[in-house]
Amino acid sequence: MSPKRPKRSVLFERKTRRLVVRPLVSSDDLAWKAAYSTMLPKRNAFDPTNRKPRELSVRRFRADLKSRNEGMAADRYYGFGVFHRKSGELVGQVGIMDVQRGISQSAYLGYVIFNRYWNQGFGKEAVRAAVDIAFRDLRLHRVEAGIRPRNRRSILLARSLGFRKEGLKKRAVLMHGEWVDLVMYSATTEDFGIRWRGRVDQR
Ligand SMILES: CC(C)(COP(=O)(O)OP(=O)(O)OC[C@H]1O[C@@H](n2cnc3c(N)ncnc32)[C@H](O)[C@@H]1OP(=O)(O)O)[C@@H](O)C(=O)NCCC(=O)NCCS
Numbered sequence: 001m002s003p004k005r006p007k008r009s010v011l012f013e014r015k016t017r018r019l020v021v022r023p024l025v026s027s028d029d030l031a032w033k034a035a036y037s038t039m040l041p042k043r044n045a046f047d048p049t050n051r052k053p054r055e056l057s058v059r060r061f062r063a064d065l066k067s068r069n070e071g072m073a074a075d076r077y078y079g080f081g082v083f084h085r086k087s088g089e090l091v092g093q094v095g096i097m098d099v100q101r102g103i104s105q106s107a108y109l110g111y112v113i114f115n116r117y118w119n120q121g122f123g124k125e126a127v128r129a130a131v132d133i134a135f136r137d138l139r140l141h142r143v144e145a146g147i148r149p150r151n152r153r154s155i156l157l158a159r160s161l162g163f164r165k166e167g168l169k170k171r172a173v174l175m176h177g178e179w180v181d182l183v184m185y186s187a188t189t190e191d192f193g194i195r196w197r198g199r200v201d202q203r
Contacts, residue, residue: 011137012078014129015085019122021094021129024068024081028090029061031083035090035114043115046151075099078138082113082126091117094130096138105198106142107134111157123157131161135189139198142189146172146182158185 013022024032036051071077076099082092092113099107109130113123134140145163147154159165163185171179189196 012080012133014132016125016129018085019091019125019129020083020085021080021126021133022083023072023079024065026062026065028081029058031081031088031090032056032061038114038116040115043118044151044153046148046154047115048112075101078133080130080133082122090114091122092126094126096130096134096140096143099138099140101200103200104142105140105196105200106144107138107140109134109143109145111145111154118153123153124160127157128161131187131192135192135194135196139196140189141196141198142186144184144186146184149181149183155183155185161187162191163187164191 013020033056036056037053039050042049068077068079071079078096078099080094080096081090082094083089084091092111094112095110097108097110109127111123111127111130113126131143134143144166145154145158146169147158149168164187166184166186169182169184172182173180
C-alpha cells in the first residue's frame, strides 16, 4: 500500500499536492454555497442530489457547522472540506464517522467529490489525506469504507488506495427507507506503514 504521506501542517489539516483538507470554518460559507450551486446534474445513483437554493442559506451553513463542531467535540464525527489549493474552491468533503474507541479504535470513512471535479484524482488525494488524519491525529487503528455494491467508482477508489475487501455486510444501513447491503473495504495503520500510537483503556 502506498506510504506516500501528505504534508502535515496543523492538527486536522493536510496539504497535498493540489488540495487542502481541513475542517470548515465560518468564513467558508461562500465556497460551500458555490460548490453546491455549481453541481452538474446527478451523474449516477450515488452522486448526492442537488440542493435547492433555500438549502444553501448562511443559516443552513451555520447549522451544519455547529453540528460538525459538536461531533468533533464529542470525538464522534470529524468532517473536512476538500479545497483546491490554487483556486480556493471547495471540491469535495470527507468525513471520519462513528468513531469507536475502546478496543477497536476504528471509524468509517465517508467521501464525496462534487461531480464537476470527478476523474482528476481528487478523490484519491483527499481520502488518502483523511486516512492520514485518522491514523496520526486521531490515533485510530482501523478505517472502513462501507460501499454500495454497484458503486463502481467508489470501489475503484478504495482499491486504488490499497483498501482490503472484507466482505458483504447484509442490510447494513437504512437509506431512503430501505435497508441496504454494503461491501466493506478497510485499512489499518500497518497497511500504511504507520506505527499505532493510541491508547486503550482496557477496564
Ligand atoms: C467516488 C468518488 C469520490 C470518486 O472521486 P474522483 O475524484 O472522481 O476519484 P479519482 O479521480 O480520485 O479516482 C480514484 C480511482 O477511481 C478510479 N476511477 C475514477 N474514475 C474512473 C473512471 N471514470 N473509470 C475508471 N476508473 C475510474 C481509478 O481507479 C482511480 O484510481 P487511479 O487514479 O489509481 O487510477 C466520486 O465519484 C463521488 O463523489 N461519487 C459520489 C459519492 C460517492 O459515491 N461517495 C462514496 C460513497 S461510499
